[in-house]
Amino acid sequence: MFIETETTPNPATLKFLPGQEVMASGTRDFASPEDAEISPLASALFDTGEVTGVFFGRDFISVTAAPGVEWSTLKPQVVSILLDHFVSQAPLFTGGSAAGISVPAEEDEDIVDDPGNEDVIVQIKELLETRVRPAVAGDGGDIRYRGFRDGVVYLTMQGACSGCPSSTATLKHGIEGLLKHYVPEVVEVRAA
Structure with a gap:
């Protein structure tokens, strides 16, 4: 190997x-x-x-x-x-610990989405899944949607992207620009 x-x-x-x-x-x-x-x-x-x-x-x-x-x-x-x-071929996780999907820590509560914005939130999540996550994974990390409120999308960078010197630029210039272009309701992206 x-x-x-x-x-x-x-x-x-x-x-x-x-x-x-x-x-x-x-x-x-x-x-x-x-x-x-x-x-x-x-x-x-x-x-x-x-x-x-x-x-x-x-x-x-x-x-x-x-x-x-x-x-x-x-x-x-x-x-x-x-x-x-x-x-x-050891297991990645112990016994009953269902492992998989990224689970936020209790202190990392998600932002409550604005009611009535279901269509906007679906668009945001689809763009994150199809355009952003593959690029961020290529850099050794991931991004997690935390919420959408008052035009602001809240995201958390994980893995190599967490604490990366360029993560703020990625959020503000890359992801924010992409989301604002395709989803006019988005006015800002913030780290959460």
Whole structure:
């Protein structure tokens, strides 16, 4: 087995491609060792003591190094952990933890959508799914719709895109421009 790596726009994050499916559907973002307790793979990556974030996509894993950690020393450890996991065909998640789709933490409540904007919200979500998510996944991350209220679309960047120096530009210039072009009701995009 060979695991490819790709850089991401976030210099602290590398994208690892095992050449096989990682998640059948959805994504999963782990921001702490406690979040990772449901996944032996994510836990093993955090156990290096040099990882601050792990993200599972459809066919990739993004790993974020702690401040001051050099990828030249961390990358071989990560590749070794990934190889052990995929070669042994270990489960991605423990027992009854249904794994998949990205679930917000309790403190990350979604914004309540404006009532009567169902058609607008469907358009926004379709654009995010077909135009934005594939591009963001290419950079080792994901985007999650949080709500639409008073013309403002609330989104959360995940994986390599969370904390990326260019994430604000991506939201404000890329995604906001796209949504405003196709959905006139959108006046702004904000990180949530």
